[in-house]
Structure formats: structure tokens, C-alpha cells
Amino acid sequence: MKITGVTPIMKRYSENPILTSKDIPYASTMVYNPGVVKFKGKYVMVFRNDCFKNKKYHHTDLALAFSHNGIKFKVENKPLSFMRDGGYPGFASGAYDPRLTVIKGRCYLCFALDTFNGIRGGIAVTDDFKKFELLSLSLPDNRNMVLFPEKINNRFVRLERPFPVYGMYGKFKEKFDIWLSESPDGRYWGESRLVLGADKVKFSNAKIGPGTPPVKTKKGWLTIFHAVDIDENRKKCGWAGNWKKRYTAGVMLLDLKDPSKVIGISKTPLMVPQLPYEYETKGCRDNVIFPTGIILEEDGSVKIYYGAADTVIALATADINDLLNRCKPI
Ligand code: BMA
Numbered sequence: 001m002k003i004t005g006v007t008p009i010m011k012r013y014s015e016n017p018i019l020t021s022k023d024i025p026y027a028s029t030m031v032y033n034p035g036v037v038k039f040k041g042k043y044v045m046v047f048r049n050d051c052f053k054n055k056k057y058h059h060t061d062l063a064l065a066f067s068h069n070g071i072k073f074k075v076e077n078k079p080l081s082f083m084r085d086g087g088y089p090g091f092a093s094g095a096y097d098p099r100l101t102v103i104k105g106r107c108y109l110c111f112a113l114d115t116f117n118g119i120r121g122g123i124a125v126t127d128d129f130k131k132f133e134l135l136s137l138s139l140p141d142n143r144n145m146v147l148f149p150e151k152i153n154n155r156f157v158r159l160e161r162p163f164p165v166y167g168m169y170g171k172f173k174e175k176f177d178i179w180l181s182e183s184p185d186g187r188y189w190g191e192s193r194l195v196l197g198a199d200k201v202k203f204s205n206a207k208i209g210p211g212t213p214p215v216k217t218k219k220g221w222l223t224i225f226h227a228v229d230i231d232e233n234r235k236k237c238g239w240a241g242n243w244k245k246r247y248t249a250g251v252m253l254l255d256l257k258d259p260s261k262v263i264g265i266s267k268t269p270l271m272v273p274q275l276p277y278e279y280e281t282k283g284c285r286d287n288v289i290f291p292t293g294i295i296l297e298e299d300g301s302v303k304i305y306y307g308a309a310d311t312v313i314a315l316a317t318a319d320i321n322d323l324l325n326r327c328k329p330i
Contacts, residue, residue, distance in 0.1 A: 009270070009318050009319070009322040009323070009326065010270055010271050010304070010316045010317070010318050011316060011317050011318065012275060012314065012315075012316050013071065013314070013315040013316065013317070016275070016277060016308075016312075016314040016315060017277050017308060017312035017313055017314045018071060018072070018073065018305075018313055018314060018315050019031055019034070019045075019047070019065070019073055019075075019312065019313040020311075020312045020313075021049075021312075023073075023075055024049060024063060024075055025075060025077050026077070026078065026079065027051045027058075028049050028050075028051060028063075029050055029051050029052040030049075030050045030052075030310060030311045030312075031047055031048065031049050031050075031063065031311075031312065031313055032047065032048050032050075032290065032307030032308070032309075032310050032311060032312065032313060033047060033048045033096070033097045033098070033290050033292045033306075033307035033310075033313075034046065034047035034048075034098075034292055034293050034305045034306075034307065034313050035047070035098040035099040035100035035109065035110075035292055035293050036070070036100060036292075036293030036294070036295060036303075036305045037100040037101065037102050037107060037293075037295075038070075038102070038295060039100075039102055039107050042066050042067065042068060043066065043067040043068070043069070043070040043073070043295070044064070044065075044066055044100065044107070044129065045064070045065045045066075045067070045073050045293070045305070045313075046062055046063070046064055046065075046080065046098040046100060046109060046129075047062070047063050047065070047098065047307075047313060048060060048061075048062065048063075048096045048097060048098065048307070049061040049062070049063040049079060050310075059094060060094040060095075060096050061079035061080070061094055062079060062080040062082060062083075062094065062095055062096070062098055062111070063075060063076070063079050063080070064076045064079070064080050064129055070295060070303055070315075071315065080129065080132075082095065082109075082124065082132045083095040083111070083113060083122070083124075083134075094113075095111035095112065095113050095122065096111065096112050096113075096114075097111060097112045097143065097144065097292065098110065098111045098292070099111075099145065099146045099147070099212070099213055099292055099293070100213070100293070101146065101147040101148070101149050101213045102149060103147065103149055103150060103151070103156070104150075106125050106126070106127060107125065107126050107127070107129070108123060108124070108125050108135075108147050108186070109123070109124045109125070109126065109132065110122070110123050110145040110146060110147060110158070111123075111124070111145075112143035112144070112145075113137065115140065117140055118140020118141045119140055119141045119142065119143050119163070120137045120138050120139070120140050120141075120142065120143075121137070121138040121142040121143045121144070121145040121160055122134065122136065122137045122138070122145075123135045123136050123145065123147070123158070123186060125186065135185075135186040135187050136183075136186065136187050136188075136189060138160070138189070141162060141163040142160055142161065142162045142163070143160075143161060143163075143209075144159075144160060144161040144209035144210045144211075145158050145159070145160045145161075145210070146158060146159050146160075146210045146211075146212065146213040146214070146223070147213055148213065148214050148221065148259065149213060149214070149215070149216065150216070152182075152256075152257070152259060153182075153257070154184070155182040155183060155184055155191075156182065156183045156184075156185070156186050157180060157181075157182050157183075157259060158180065158181055158183075158189070159178055159179070159180055159195060159210035159214070159223065160178075160179050160180070160181060160210065161176055161177070161178055161179065161207070161208070161209035161210060162176070162177075162179060163176050163207075164176070172198060172199070172205060172206060173205075173206055173230055174206045174207045174228075174230075175197075175198045175199065175206070175207065176198060176206075176207035176208070176209065177194060177195075177196060177197045177198050177207075177208065178194075178195045178196040178208055178209065178210055178225060179192055179193065179194055179195060180192065180193055180194075180195050180259060180260045193260045194260075195254070195259075195260050195262060196208065196225070196252065196262055196265070198227070200262075200265070200330055201227050201250060201265070202267055202268070203227055203229060203248060203250065203268060203269045204227035204228055204229055205228075205229050205230055206228040206229060206230050206245065207228050208225055208226065208227045208228065208250075209225060209226050210223065210225055211223070211224040211225045211226045211249060211290070211291035211292060211306075212224040212291050212292060212293055212294035212304065212305075213294065214254065214259070215294055215296040215302075216256070217253075217296075217320060217324060219253060219263070219324055220253040220254055220255055220256055220263045220264075220327075221253065221254040221255075221256060221259050222251065222252075222253055222320070222323060222324065222327070223251070223252055223253075223254065224249055224250070224251050224270070224291045224294060224304060225249070225250050225251075225252060225291075226247050226248070226249060226250075226289070226290055226291060227247070227248050227249075227250050227269065228245050228246070228247055228248075229245070229246050229248070230244050230245050230246075231244055231246070232244055234246070234287070243285050243286070243287075245285075245287065245288075246272070246273060246287040246288070247273075247287065247288040247289055247290055248269035248270075248271060248272045248273070248289055249269060249270045249271040249289050249291045249304075249306065250265065250266045250269055250270055251265070251266045251270050251323050251326055251327060252264065252265040252266070252327060253265070253324065253327040262330055263327065263329070264327030264328050264329055264330075265327055265328065265330055266326040266327060266328075267328055270318075270323075270326065271289050271291075271306075271316065272289065273286070273287045273288065273289055273308075273309070275308075277308050277309060277311070277312055277314065278308045278309055278314070279309065280309075285309065285310045286309050287309065288307065288308065288309050288310050289306050289307075289308060290306055290307040290308075290310070291304055291305070291306040292305060292306060292307065293305030293306075296320060300319060300320045300321065301317055301318070301319060301320070302317060302318045302319070302320050302323060303315060303316075303317055304316050304317070304318065
């Protein structure tokens, strides 16, 4: 799939990647997909750490790092023990793809969990990144959950991405869409409704998914999503056997009062894999930009954190007004 018209409003940090497996003081092969928040005066990052032994997958941790400027992160000496090594009956791998959201002074962690019965989306809450209270685990298959940073109409609200096997495929090989659910307490979720179908995204011919948690602006909730396009002519890349996908980033704006309504969406991707650490690594899957963290600073600048090629963590910045201007009615 050919993509044209990428507007360069995103500025990659010149010293990208900002974190690699070399920065991890314990076993690590690839680090990616970081959730980031400002919490108690610091930037906090929780990210996925995959470990291989003798070139074979061994395990996945969630790793924790802190920063004073949102650029240079110092990784803690131990991984988070949360949901690791059998924390859940039916457990198949560690929690991964974390997203962080602060709501009323508490930090919520959304994550995916591969179990022998399918993939579940989980939500936990913490006040110190030491103790976590597990609030909910979805039915399989679901993941890429992100929480809105405040209750709306007195309910917690999340975006999520179920994997319906009997979807309407049409020209799509995998058509997975972005949904929304509400909860009075973070434990019980319902009122689920479709937000954005993958068929509405001009630069996807496969699945889409929530990327970063939404941030509030006067015009609406701004949120970054990922979009996948499959091209059978793509060369095999990375370690993954038959990887024909590319992950790009898009932006959309949701209604402040009813965030299941899309006000606008970018017609072209915000970011496509363009730099060597995004499209050509010795990692697992090349051609991946997987946005998972966002900070809206007081001066209107936005930091977007993403996993690049499922191998390293990178940062790009933009102006909030440029992102809002990219969102056009569907
Ligand atoms: C998704 C998840 C992510 C990963 C992405 C790109 O399905 O597995 O962890 O970053 O694919 O490979």
C-alpha cells in the first residue's frame, strides 16, 4: 500500500532512540511500547522488555523508569513484579504493551496479557509503582486499552481493540476496530460502542488500535492511534517469519461529552517508519511505529513516545495546534 502526503509536523528527537536494551540493568533483548505519565513531579515510564535466550524467546517483563525532563530516563534495578510468572491462572506470558493514565492523583496501568485462553486487556491501579491493585481483566480477545484521564458523565471511559474473528472483512484480511466502554468503578465495564472502524482510516487495509491515552483540549479529546497496512510485496524483515505489515501513527479528535463520536481524523499518517531504527533493525519486526505514551506540556508542545521496530523506544514532538489541525471530519 503506497502512502503519500505525510506532513512533517512531528519532529523526531535528534538523539533517538531514547532507550534501548543496553540501558536495562537486567536481562533484556528488546525494549518497546512505553506508557508515560507525569506523576508526583516526575515523568514515569513503564515499558515492555522482551528477553531472548540463545535466540529463542524467553520471557516478557514490564520495566519501570523515571525522568526529570521526559527525555533521559533512568531504569530501576528490577522489573515490576506485577503479573509476572503465574500471577494469573492460565497465564502464558507477562503483561505487555502498558499504557498509563493519571486519574484524580492515582495512576492506572492498562496492559495486555496473553493467556492460554486468549488475549485479555487488564487494568490495575497503583499509588507508588510497588503495589498494584488489579481492577479488571476483559474477556478474550481484547487489548490496546487506554483510559481517559478523567471520568466523563461520572464514568471511567476506555478505548479498546477487540479482535472479532467473524468481522466484516471485505478487502481486509484482518479488520479490527476501535471501541469504547464505560465503567462506574473501573471493574465492571459496559455500554460498549464502536468508535472508529478500520475501513474509515484511509491509510489502513487491516487493523487499527488505540495508541496513546486521550488528552483533553478545548476542541475535544485528542488521541493517537496506530494503523496497519499489509503489503504482500514487502520483503521479509526482522526475525518474524512472514512479516508483511507496517505500523503507522494517526491522530483523531473525539467529542468531549460523548467520546464515542469522532469529530475529526488525520487523512494521512502522522508518522510512518522512515528512519533506520524504525524500518530496518536487527530486531523482531521492522517497519513499526507503535505510539503508546503522550504528554501535553503547559506550553502546548506534545511529547509522543513510541516503540520503534519492536526493538527500541523513541520520542517525537509536535505542537498541539498542528495535531488538532490535522483532524478533519471523516
Ligand atoms: C501488536 C503487539 C505489539 C507490537 C505490534 C507490532 O500486535 O504485539 O506489542 O508492538 O504488534 O509488532
